[in-house]
Amino acid sequence: MFITFEGCEGVGKSTQVRLLKEYLEHTGQPAVYIREPGSTKISEQIRDVIANPQNTEMTDITEAMLFAASRAQLVREVIRPALERGELVICDRYLDSSVAYQGYARGMGVDVIKKINEPAIDGLLPDLTIFLDLRPSEAWRTFKNTDRMEQESADFHDKVYEGYIAEIKSSNGRIVPVKPDFDKKVTAERILEVLRKKGAIK
Ligand code: TYD
Numbered sequence: 001m002f003i004t005f006e007g008c009e010g011v012g013k014s015t016q017v018r019l020l021k022e023y024l025e026h027t028g029q030p031a032v033y034i035r036e037p038g039s040t041k042i043s044e045q046i047r048d049v050i051a052n053p054q055n056t057e058m059t060d061i062t063e064a065m066l067f068a069a070s071r072a073q074l075v076r077e078v079i080r081p082a083l084e085r086g087e088l089v090i091c092d093r094y095l096d097s098s099v100a101y102q103g104y105a106r107g108m109g110v111d112v113i114k115k116i117n118e119p120a121i122d123g124l125l126p127d128l129t130i131f132l133d134l135r136p137s138e139a140w141r142t143f144k145n146t147d148r149m150e151q152e153s154a155d156f157h158d159k160v161y162e163g164y165i166a167e168i169k170s171s172n173g174r175i176v177p178v179k180p181d182f183d184k185k186v187t188a189e190r191i192l193e194v195l196r197k198k199g200a201i202k
Pocket of ligand 1: 008009010013014035036037067092093094095097098099101102149150
């Protein structure tokens with residue numbers, strides 16, 4: 001099964017992926033853990049180009065294609081082979097991030113983003129996506145403001161949220177919203193419940 005995590009900045013997504021990893025390791029359920037952009041040698045190099053705050057001249061289409069390029073490498077080098085071996089794959093961000101950030105927030109449009117990503121994902125959509133449903137203005141972590149994406153305005157990050165909400169509606173139940181609690185263990189339990197119900201974990 002291929003499971004992805006999505007959400008706005010500062011909602012505790014990476015913490016939840018870590019807590020899930022701890023739980024699965026503790027209960028003897030093996031999985032492959034990756035994050036986007038990155039997780040292959042080439043994808044990490046692309047990540048550095050995307051995140052570099054000095055790359056102020058980067059055009060929207062360049063950015064969208066770099067995310068897609070990083071994804072194309074990850075799908076072929078890691079995700080698809082792992083799924084073919086019957087392994088559980090857990091990925092921190094995937095296609096829905098491009099739809100929300102580049103499609104909605106950058107205003108490039110969902111169709112353009114899906115078209116760019118078609119050859120990148122080669123038909124591989126997640127079986128299940130956990131969306132941590134918190135508005136960026138309500139998030140408890142203040143942004144580090146060190147990378148190019150995090151330096152975007154509050155308005156940009158609000159649009160990302162609205163984009164996700166629109167995508168949930170058209171996802172036919174693939175994207176499941178989970179409300180983060182201030183207590184990260186409560187959030188983790190909510191996520192486990194969804195994953196168990198969908199038969200992804202024991
Ligand atoms: P990261 O430091 O991994 O952020 P987070 O911890 O919030 O996941 O950086 C990834 C950044 O790139 C984040 O701002 C979201 C953005 N992003 C896109 O804009 N489009 C994409 O397709 C992906 C995968 C990420």
